[in-house]
Amino acid sequence: MAYATALLALLDIRTALVGLLAFLVLSWALRRPRNLPPGPWEWPLLGSLPTLALASGEPYEVFLKMSKKYGPIFTLSILGQRIVVVHGYDAIKDAFQNPSLNDRPESHMITNMLDGSVGIASASGKVWKEQRKLSLNVFKNFGVGKSSFEDQIAREAEQLVYEMVNFKQKSFNPTKLFSTSVSTIIASVIFGKRYDYDDPEFQKILAGIGRNMELIGAGAAMQFLPVTKYLGFLPSMREMQSNITTTVNFTKNIIKNHVKEFNPDDMRDFMDMYINEMKEKEDQRVETVLSLNNLVSVINDLFVAGSETTATTLRWGLLYMMLHPEVQTRVQQEIDTVVGRNRMPKLSNKPDMPYTEAVILELQRLGNIVPLGVPHRASRDTSYRGYTLPKDCFIISNQWALHTDPELFPEPEKFNPERFLNEAGEVFSPDEFIPFGIGRRVCPGEQLAKMELFIFFTYLLHQFTFKKPVDSPPLTVKGHLGITLAPQPYQVCAVPR
Structure with a gap:
């Protein structure tokens, strides 16, 4: 009798587990949006995560396959987040020129660490428009991206040349030099x-930013x-938090001094002009x-975007020049x-140096420093190429696949x-070459x-x-993928000509 009772209890448990599993599967199936693009099988709760975990290669390579x-x-679906991956120039262009697909996902990892502060890169709507417009106007006023700014870059x-001369033809890693010179x-x-x-404080900031670029992960999509808001206990997240805290404190101290010394008749830099615009709107009750x-x-967005990508491209530049001395000589x-x-x-x-310009373009193509672009987010349910992209889904463009397409680039x-x-020997850049992105969210620092x-x-x-x-x-030339695709660390000798 006791044995029969135990058996029935076991069967009841199994029945309950099977019923629970069936309920989860049915709930998942019913909640899955209709008319989605095709994709791999998605497990309840986990989504496509097991499929991606078992795939070999970098994310951009896996997506191409x-x-x-x-x-x-x-x-795809990762832990409940819907993701649409787009390949091909026409498809990418259609997506990123669609006003309903131009929002940014919230960067939970960074937003939590910045106490809710919102900049430009991960902002959407009015926050993005107002701060991006102000930033572009300020840069325009300072001549950034124009020929008048050339002397400062020079x-x-x-x-940088002076620093390299000091190595006296001995080998060195150029990473720190490029990061410092471009960031300055x-x-x-x-x-x-x-x-x-x-400068020890500035170098500490640059080191922290560089390290976070590695920790954030592939194409920045995971952040x-x-x-991610629940992963603060991980060692990598704690390290990121420490680096961000150092940078934020550095920035806040400078802002504090700018507010204290603010003079509306003396606009010294970006901070002054931002503070001035802010005060004017507050006074006008706008x-x-x-x-x-x-x-x-x-400031964090502009600083990172205005230094990391250019410095990384220059690192690729020296690497390819060592690998192709004939190109360097030409x-x-x-x-x-x-x-x-x-x-x-x-x-x-520049107009009289087409080969040099072509080399720089080829460095950008092969370097592919932002292989998956920066994710976009659908602001509402959107019809796109016969599919329905649900509100809040992410849209990722595989720019690496585009720039390595053999039909476009044999x-x-x-x-x-x-x-x-x-x-005729003139520089020609096809429409399909988009190292700075495409659409309304194209990199604002492209000209610089x-x-x-x-x-x-x-x-x-x-x-x-x-x-x-x-x-x-x-x-x-096998790159290391963090938020950007960077070369593996290398040594170089700079031999004076």
Whole structure:
């Protein structure tokens, strides 16, 4: 009798578990949005996570393989978050020019660490529009991205040359030098101050930002998942928190001093102009998102966006020049022919240096430093190419796949600057080449980045020939994926010309 009772109890437990499982599966199936793009099987609760975990390769490589099976537009779900991955120029363009697909997901990880402060990169709606418009106007007033700003970039390029000369042809890792030189340019606009290469506080900030770029993860997509707000106990999250706290305190101290010293008749830098606009709107009782709290995030966004991508591209530049000395020699010959040896290159020389410009474009294509772009978010249910993208889903563009498409770029793995030159030897950049993104959320610092890349790259090759140290490990173009795709650490020798 006792045995029969125990058996019945066990059967009841099993029945209950089966019923619970059936309920979860049915609930998941009923809640799944209709008319979604195709995609792999999704497990209840976990979604596509097991599929992705078992796949080999970097996320952008995995997504490209999936596109071969499911088509250029497919859908995934990760822990309840719907994600749509888009391949191909036309599909990416259609998505990112759609006003309903131009919001940003909330960066739960960063927002929590910044006490709710919102900047530009992860903002949407009025917050994004007002702060982006102000930032662009301020940069315009300071001449950023215009030829009048060239002298400031040139001074930092000259300082970088000086720093490299000091190594006296001995091997060094250029990461810190590039990070400092490029960051100093944007710092002078934002903070109104130039920081020396040996400034300990500034170097600590740069080191923290660089480390967080590695910790955030592939294409920055993971930081937007709601689950990240509950992962503060992880060692990597605690390290990020520490780095962000250091940067925030650094920024807040500068803001505090700017507020104290504020003079509406003397606009020294970006901070002054932001504070001035904020005060004017408050005095006029005009509704505004501008605040000292949000200014912290705006500065963080501008500082990171204005330094990390350019510095990483320059690191790829030296790496490929060591791997392709024939290309390096040809660039040097063009510089010498157009510029000569008695002065440094200028932006006005750029039209007469098509091969050098083509090399820079090829560096951006192969470097692919933002391989999955920055995620967008649907602000409402949106009809897109025959599918329905549900409100709050993420849209990710596989720019790596686009820039390595053999139909657009034959032999895509080959370093070939000539692909950006037409039959007349003029620079030609196809529409499908979008290193700065596309649509309304295109990188606002595109013009500044182009100026910096040209000036830094030509200054360096005018002054040096870059060679691999004899005793250093073999060079590799296999990148390390954090928030950007960066080269593996390497050593280089700068041999004066």
